Amino acid sequence: MIVAITGVVLIAFVIGHLLGNLQIFLGPDWVNSYAEHLRALGPLLWAIRIFLLVNLLLHIFYTISLAIENRRARPVHYRKRDYVKATFASRYMAMSGLIVLAFILYHLAHFTVRVTDPRFLLLKADPLNRYDVYSMMVYGFQNIFVSAFYVLGMFLLALHLSHGTSSFFQSLGLNDEKLAPRLAVAGRLLAWLIFVGYTSIPVAVLLHLVKPAQQI
């Protein structure tokens, strides 16, 4: 239950974050002013960050203990195992989750703390004296390896959510025979829409459809 509730908070964050990111297609002014607004929240921003962090930690703690209990429930494994209905996504939630966690840590170091790319220090403020988030994103994604890891991270996140989204309704008992298959389809659709949305940014950068606003 805690896993389901914290999960839905994290899904809401992932959608909100995506909407923020997609503003890159509206030009530097949009993204930079959006980032400035977020920073202007001050203590509220930190409250949101701490809330999300607690959510994430609870989600990880309970799922890991769940996975350990589940492994203990079958000490002798099948020599041959076939699945009739269980999807790949549903069977490898722990694996996809842990790789997404590794991605999140890198992602924070990359774009939030900005310790992995020395070029970000050379970025000048934009004409309105705001941090040039737009150019940071573009320069960040111009590195093919950074973009590749990003796309991989988003792929596993989508895989994770393709099972997790409809799982939320099942775990809290918020469905029935008619609703369950529809929720399963809707959950998968949402997950892969999120994937398309996020990956569109590095793809656009690599195809030079989005160019940096300043030279460094």
Next chain:
Amino acid sequence: MRFKLKVWRQKDPKAKGKLVEYEAIGVSPNTSFLEMLDVVNEGLVARGEEPIAFDSDCREGICGTCSLTINGEAHGPDHPGAACEVYMRRFKDGATIVVEPFRAKPFPLIKDLVVDRSALDRIVQAGGFVAARAGSAPEANSTLIPKHRADRAMEAAACIGCGACAAACPNASAMLFTAAKVSHLAFLPQGQPERTSRVLKMVTAMDAEGFGNCTNTYECEAVCPAEISASLIAKLNREYVIASLRRNAGE
């Protein structure tokens, strides 16, 4: 038809088990899987070897006694249906077939393919019944139950308690079994007085047996010979949340 069998052989609960190869020759396509094992056993007995131990009773899919994992699927490839309803025509001639017991920690192995599933009985003993003595069958129209409700209750009550749900679950969870047993009484007026305590007691008993947790893979409903729907697990979750709230509110 002829088949190569790889059967799990284990002398007793403590012994180390392994897959042993056997040949099944001259098998009629219309032989049931269990009859094929009977024939193999006759051959073993004739050679003075220990026959393969496996569970079976009605052999028509209604008792829930047979418990084989055939080629990695609980009850074999013919869903929905029990292992006793699988016919050899379902396999390719010359195929290799792996036969293992139902594997879960709460199902301790007794011998070869026979496991002890009394953990499921203990879940039912924790509350899967109506405690009041009801006497003989009452007049049919004295308690009115809408057809839809009666049907839902009947669908849940179809569970034969074979344990395939737990055997097939990647987490060895018995949620589908418990969900069926909780639901069929929750749908009916006779089950209402104990509705709150029943779900709490049965879920506690289920966890105490050491079954895993449900992660919504729905492998259980795919192998269930009684076609119990995993939406009953959502119902179980709902019943459990409501019962917990009621208990905490002091009811």
